[in-house]
Amino acid sequence: MVAERPDVVFERSPRAHRYRLTLRRDGVAVAIIPVRGSEREARVFVEEHREWLERARERQRQRPRGAAVWTVGTHVLWRGELTEIRKAVEGERPQVCVAADVFRVPRLDGDLRPTLEAHFLRAAKIELPARTWELAAVTGMEVTEITVRNQRTRWGSCTTGGVISLNWRLVQTPDFVRDYIIHHELMHLKEMNHSDRFWARVEEVCPEWREAERWLKRNGSLLGL
Ligand SMILES: [Zn+2]
Structure with missing residues (x-):
């Protein structure tokens, strides 16, 4: 019993x-x-x-099921790689390494997830708009504003007015996946639908889109989506 x-x-x-x-x-x-x-x-x-x-x-x-606890030793998705959270050797204050990045944490025991996700979000707010402006220039799209948000169900969205919103978790995905989502939203500025014409435009600027879609299907749950 x-x-x-x-x-x-x-x-x-x-x-x-x-x-x-x-x-x-x-x-x-x-x-x-x-x-x-x-x-x-x-x-x-x-x-x-x-x-x-x-x-x-x-x-x-x-x-939500993404609420699992992160501690030293947990593998988390960061820049496309499942990477172990390790204790940083240097420094008087507690900090951890995730791949080459070092993050300060309030303490090494307990759940590191809220602190690390806040660090990831900060990185996303700097990196994702920069990359989007760059790809908008390359593809000749007119973007008016880029926002980075905590979205539960979507990787990105856009408006006819040229506002693109991106899920901050794109900093956790590989670069080619992040670039695909940005291209996807940029092409929506020309075609506000998922017609063949839309996909032809995506194909033109981002030939690896199928592989990116597959990656998202396989790994979406790691991101809590
Ligand atoms: Zn779409």
């Missing part, structure tokens, strides 16, 4: 001065018993906060 996983575990903390309730990532609630507290009182405390706990569990269930 398999022992049932407890719904709530009780932990004594010599540093705690009051009862506390937290929800672990695995869905188990942890009730902290303070120095002078008792498990009986902690159980009452948990019951009083049952409603909060159920809401927290519900929020946790609804979290």
Whole structure:
């Protein structure tokens, strides 16, 4: 028989001065018993906060699947390569390396994902518009504005007014995939559809588009899309 996983575990903390309730990532609630507290009182405390706990569990269930934890040793997609997050040797403050890039982090333990994704987003906001202006000039397209956003379902989009929006996660994909998405949006400025004429234009400026589409199909889940 398999022992049932407890719904709530009780932990004594010599540093705690009051009862506390937290929800672990695995869905188990942890009730902290303070120095002078008792498990009986902690159980009452948990019951009083049952409603909060159920809401927290519900929020946790609804979290997107990209919410996995990143730690030193985790392999993440960065510039098209699945790269291990390593502890940086140099420096007094905690930092990690992802391939050749060094990123400062608040601490080395715990989940590095929020911090690293913020670093990736910053890089994307500099690199993706620069590349788009460049490819717009090469292909002779008139772009008015480029925005880089956190999009859950799309790699890019554009408007008839010449505004191109790109998913920041394109800094995680190989260069040829990033360039394909940019070309795709640029060609939409001439053809606002997915007609044969549109694909012929894409083919002309980006002959490797099929390979890029295949890469996106295979690896999209690594990006949480
Ligand atoms: Zn399209």
